[in-house]
Amino acid sequence: MYESLLNAIEHYDKIVIHRHRQPDLDALGSQLGLRGLIHGNFSGKQVRLVGDENDYAYIGSMDTVDDAFYEGALAIILDVSQHARISDDRYHLAEERVVVDHHLNTSDLDAKVLSFPEHIAVCQILTDMAMRHDLCVDAETATYLFAGLVTDSGRFRYPQVNALTFRSAAFLVERGARHQWLYKKLYTESLAVKKLKGHVVNHFQTTPHGVAFMKNDRTVMDTYEVSFFTVSRGMVNQMAGIKGIPVWVNLTEDHEGVIHCEIRSEAIPVVEVAKRYGGGGHGLACGCTFASWQETDQLLADLDRLVAEESEAL
Numbered sequence: 265m266y267e268s269l270l271n272a273i274e275h276y277d278k279i280v281i282h283r284h285r286q287p288d289l290d291a292l293g294s295q296l297g298l299r300g301l302i303h304g305n306f307s308g309k310q311v312r313l314v315g316d317e318n319d320y321a322y323i324g325s326m327d328t329v330d331d332a333f334y335e336g337a338l339a340i341i342l343d344v345s346q347h348a349r350i351s352d353d354r355y356h357l358a359e360e361r362v363v364v365d366h367h368l369n370t371s372d373l374d375a376k377v378l379s380f381p382e383h384i385a386v387c388q389i390l391t392d393m394a395m396r397h398d399l400c401v402d403a404e405t406a407t408y409l410f411a412g413l414v415t416d417s418g419r420f421r422y423p424q425v426n427a428l429t430f431r432s433a434a435f436l437v438e439r440g441a442r443h444q445w446l447y448k449k450l451y452t453e454s455l456a457v458k459k460l461k462g463h464v465v466n467h468f469q470t471t472p473h474g475v476a477f478m479k480n481d482r483t484v485m486d487t488y489e490v491s492f493f494t495v496s497r498g499m500v501n502q503m504a505g506i507k508g509i510p511v512w513v514n515l516t517e518d519h520e521g522v523i524h525c526e527i528r529s530e531a532i533p534v535v536e537v538a539k540r541y542g543g544g545g546h547g548l549a550c551g552c553t554f555a556s557w558q559e560t561d562q563l564l565a566d567l568d569r570l571v572a573e574e575s576e577a578l
């Protein structure tokens with residue numbers, strides 16, 4: 265199942281690893297972790313990492329890559345299968361492209377697509393590959409992969425968590441994954457972020473059937489001196505785990521006026537609604553974007569109706 269990826273790596277001397285924009289720790293962890301796996305198990309490979317950086321840059325940094333490097337190179341694209349979401353679109357300059365993803369979206373890329381929607385994280389896919397193929401995994405690589413495994417699984421809490429998730433975690437800890445270091449990073453926050461959480465908790469609203477939603481205009485980033493990512497992805501789960509709130513939505517306007525919508529659900533699949541608005545993602549965690557605030561009300565109405573229908577069906 266992983267042979268085509270391993271064969272492609274074997275075949276090329278130059279490899280550039282891409283992943284999605286606004287990377288989370290699964291995107292970065294799989295990118296850094298795959299580089300570690302390549303260096304630890306193949307000789308003579310030049311591996312480069314590209315993409316935008318954000319608050320998670322503490323895990324590892326990106327490389328500066330010339331266009332010329334892509335000539336005769338393999339591009340590996342992780343945690344994303346669609347052109348619009350890939351950071352650094354020069355992947356098309358490569359001789360060949362391989363995608364490794366666990367999202368449900370269909371790919372629009374000219375690439376070999378390895379899709380593993382049953383896996384909770386791309387880091388779990390790579391760990392599974394390492395276990396099955398007996399690959400060498402050093403402590404640094406194990407830490408990268410552990411980071412994506414922990415975060416994309418919601419700290420081992422999401423429904424898709426299974427025995428393989430825990431087996432992967434055990435395997436990585438056995439190889440020296442620095443889990444305490446990671447948890448300290450994940451659970452220490454700035455005063456500004458703490459205050460922003462209070463703001464979200466105090467100001468989110470709900471639709472008639474219990475869809476919680478927060479509308480963050482672009483002033484929020486300046487008021488709390490935080491990044492777009494901190495407001496958008498970082499705050500969505502402040503509305504999680506509340507009795508009577510099965511679905512919650514965080515709407516955040518970026519500096520260009522585009523409104524990014526993060527949708528989360530306890531159990532009711534919501535990804536079809538996101539797809540209706542040109543978005544996508546996982547069944548219970550997905551997103552889409554809007555050009556104006558008026559359009560977002562349509563999405564909220566759709567989600568409210570979905571929740572009403574689902575609770576009637578029970």
Ligand SMILES: [Mn+2]
Nearest residue numbers: 290343386416
């Ligand atoms: Mn992921």
